[in-house]
Amino acid sequence: MTDNSVCCVCGKPAIGMQFLGCCASAVCEDHAERNMLSLKSGETKKSGACTFIRY
Numbered sequence: 045m046t047d048n049s050v051c052c053v054c055g056k057p058a059i060g061m062q063f064l065g066c067c068a069s070a071v072c073e074d075h076a077e078r079n080m081l082s083l084k085s086g087e088t089k090k091s092g093a094c095t096f097i098r099y
Contacts, residue, residue: 051075063095 051058051072058070060080071080079089083098090096 058099060096060098063097065093 048061048070049058050056050070051074052069053075054072056072056074059073059076060071060083062069062071062077062080064077071077073081077094077096079091079094080096080098083089083096085098088095088097
C-alpha cells in the first residue's frame with residue numbers, strides 16, 4: 045500500500061491523485077499535470093481516460 049499524502053516522485057506533500065489511464069499516483073505541485081493544478085481543493089476532473097482528484 046502506498047502513502048497518498050506524499051508525492052510518489054519526490055516525497056514532498058501531495059496535493060492530489062492523478063489517474064492517467066490505468067496508472068495512479070499521488071503528486072505534489074511540482075509533478076502535477078496542468079489539469080490537477082487548475083482544480084480547487086476537493087474538486088475532481090475527468091478528461092478522457094484521465095481523472096484528477098485534488099485533496
